[in-house]
């Protein structure tokens with residue numbers, strides 16, 4: 001079984017307790033990633049690697065009636081959980097989750113006004129391919145907001161970072177050494193902003209399609 005198949009199966013299994021441990025919760029970091037996306041009222045937004053759709057209700061609040069959210073994930077059980085959340089929140093008129101592989105998105109070029117991905121790419125088996133796909137389906141002028149865990153800017157917390165990197169890889173093949181701004185640039189997008197959080201290795205990258 002390849003890494004992609006193993007990752008899919010792992011998230012299928014984890015979907016049952018993901019929200020119990022609040023792994024799929026919406027916290028201030030995720031809210032900031034949505035706020036920095038600055039979606040227009042009628043925007044069509046993709047949530048890449050949506051998991052249980054944690055950010056979808058908050059994202060839906062930022063959009064008007066015409067806005068549309070499509071959460072995609074390659075784990076069927078995660079997508080079921082996300083659609084259940086959408087149903088319970090009564091936001092099915094503007095949001096849905098669907099099964100799709102982020103490295104082969106079933107959308108035409110320039111389809112979305114904005115894309116968001118929270119703690120997604122570090123767990124993707126082929127993140128560079130998925131980021132290239134995001135660049136393809138984003139319209140010119142569109143914004144891409146990525147929240148993930150990564151290397152700290154200075155040397156101060158390097159020991160703690162290396163330990164976390166080891167733990168995350170052992171626990172779930174999550175590679176927090178991924179350089180997201182670099183991959184975004186390689187996909188032809190412009191890095192507009194990098195926002196770090198104090199006391200955490202999480203950071204938001206905002207990219208633009210020019």
Ligand SMILES: C[S@@+](CC[C@H](N)C(=O)[O-])C[C@H]1O[C@@H](n2cnc3c(N)ncnc32)[C@H](O)[C@@H]1O
Pocket residue numbers: 007008011023024025048049050051052053054072073074075078100101102103117118119120123124125126130
């Ligand atoms: C760590 S979870 C993050 C979920 C959610 N975004 C959040 O913030 O709670 C990563 C998700 O990415 C999904 N994923 C991993 N590789 C993928 C791929 N190639 N295509 C689509 N989804 C993928 C996993 O199934 C999992 O649900």
